[in-house]
Amino acid sequence: MTDEATAFVPGHVTGFFSAHPHDDPAVAGSRGAGVALSHGVRVTVRRTDATDGRSDETSGETASDDSSDDGETDGGAPGPTTLDGDAVSMPPVDAVRRSLGVPGAAVHAETPLPLGAGFGVSGAMALGTAYAANRVFGIGRSENELVDVAHCAEVEAGTGLGDVVAQARGGLPIRLEPGAPGHGAMDGVPARPRVEYVTFGEVSTEDVLSGDTTRLTAAGERALSDLRADPTPERLVSLSRRFAREAGLTTDRVAAIVADVRDAGGDASMAMLGDTVFAFGTALSDAGYDPEVCGVHPAGSSLVPE
Amino acid sequence: MTDEATAFVPGHVTGFFSAHPHDDPAVAGSRGAGVALSHGVRVTVRRTDATDGRSDETSGETASDDSSDDGETDGGAPGPTTLDGDAVSMPPVDAVRRSLGVPGAAVHAETPLPLGAGFGVSGAMALGTAYAANRVFGIGRSENELVDVAHCAEVEAGTGLGDVVAQARGGLPIRLEPGAPGHGAMDGVPARPRVEYVTFGEVSTEDVLSGDTTRLTAAGERALSDLRADPTPERLVSLSRRFAREAGLTTDRVAAIVADVRDAGGDASMAMLGDTVFAFGTALSDAGYDPEVCGVHPAGSSLVPE
Secondary structure (H helix, E strand, O other): OOOEEEEEEEEEEEEEEEEEOOOOOOOOEEEEEEEEEEEEEEEEEEOOHHHHHHHHHOOOOOOOOOOOOOOOOOOOOOOOEEEOOEEOOOHHHHHHHHHOOOOOOEEEEEOOOOOOOOOOHHHHHHHHHHHHHHHHOOOOOOHHHHHHHHHHHHHHHOOOOOHHHHHHHOOOEEEEEOOOOOOOEEEEOOOOOEEEEEEEEEOOHHHHHHOOOHHHHHHHHHHHHHHHHOOOHHHHHHHHHHHHHHOOOOOHHHHHHHHHHHHOOOOOEEOEOEEEEEEEOOHHHHOOOOOEEEEEOOOOOEEOOO | OOOEEEEEEEEEEEEEEEEEOOOOOOOOEEEEEEEEEEEEEEEEEEOOHHHHHHHHHOOOOOOOOOOOOOOOOOOOOOOOEEEOOEEOOOHHHHHHHHHOOOOOOEEEEEOOOOOOOOOOHHHHHHHHHHHHHHHHOOOOOOHHHHHHHHHHHHHHHOOOOOHHHHHHHOOOEEEEEOOOOOOOEEEEOOOOOEEEEEEEEEOOHHHHHHOOOHHHHHHHHHHHHHHHHOOOHHHHHHHHHHHHHHOOOOOHHHHHHHHHHHHOOOOOEEOEOEEEEEEEOOHHHHOOOOOEEEEEOOOOOEEOOO
């Protein structure tokens, strides 16, 4: 029990995916693969006046106190949410707070990553809120249970299908089976290349996921099968590029940059879903761009030691 | 493809466990919980004259070249294995090299942790060898496949049942179901406490695992159930202490130190299996001991960036 706690959650770029909707958000999700980034989101949760009652109620023992589990019984206005100091509306964060019975907790996030550009910032905020709130309020959930809460919040908000489980794992995550822990299954590409990216902003995740995903999903399943046969960073990028083309998602700006990178002898692809190009090694630099540079984050989400 | 690669694998202290032997080593394993340590093992794999043939043969594409998979067809003397500069015999490392088709590769490990004292050094060497050899020789396995190889090597050598999967995960791993990826299931305690330990050396893992494990396993299953109901670091230590007593494994030296720590208002337990005491926070320091100090390692095994 403490007054505040901070979690770090890596950013996550999806290279390719297939969509697997389901009525149960814990079963819904995506298959696919991507990159957990050393650039991520620091999420701090603090007690507020609105949470003081909760803090006393939950100082007890059991994790089987499920009275707050349905995410609906706990009313009250959502606590403040800020991103890099600005107030933001973030439905997955609100859903996590409700699900954990602390709707009024304050959530403050900081990140070098842009929102809505394919870096999983909303998933990171949901997952970081779950980890940090669990610590502040002594809620007593396990890591799988916290990932489940954040995954369901993200799915129900329509803001993502696979970022949360990938961000919980770290590395170069392969989503073998969709869904939260206990439903999904993960693997990883064993590598830690340098990562470069350039970004121009938003592509609407909701628009893509709410449309016809048949072609996208066929392309994503094919890419997954091919990556499993040869799980290397080089294949992850080339299969992502093929997926983006086959799924018809490549933006004009991304296509132009990828062409430049290929002309320079490298390879790159598009972040799903954002107007963003990512590459390994020095592929973007070698093509004359001035990319952001980070690494692969080998750990998934975790609390920052106090 | 490269001449050498280095992997870092966290040390792992098991607090409690139940043994689940099986004829298939990938299905065999343990349930239980423990601590992945920021103190770990750096494992470097290098080409040798004996591996030069392999390096050419495997510069190709597919991961479905399974000719070396049975771990028996590739003969030849095992390559050199050193630990902190001294030549050592390490059957799980030999088994990993054989399984990956590079029996002659050189393996050099460095660690601040003692061997045989309950820190999972043999598991770390097996897993680190798998990660680094995969990189050096372009073997094309996924992370799950590498963990499977190392887990099976450790089980067949009789040197451990659950360290490898815990070391692949990081954090405060809970082994919900025994076995390699695809068989086992993991969770974690969401916390990153400071870790203290004092160690006096070896307790034979083989002797315990080859004896009657009925009482041990009943105690371990009960501890696991109780930890799942309240997954906190404090419970992990207290349930580990109860397990060690019920299983009759507490050494006299460990019992004396744990009593001192409890007298000073803290808690501590025994590393399974070593003459080693571990605790969180400053529990050992507060009782007047001069412990080694490290942290929880949130990431599992991973390559060190080149």
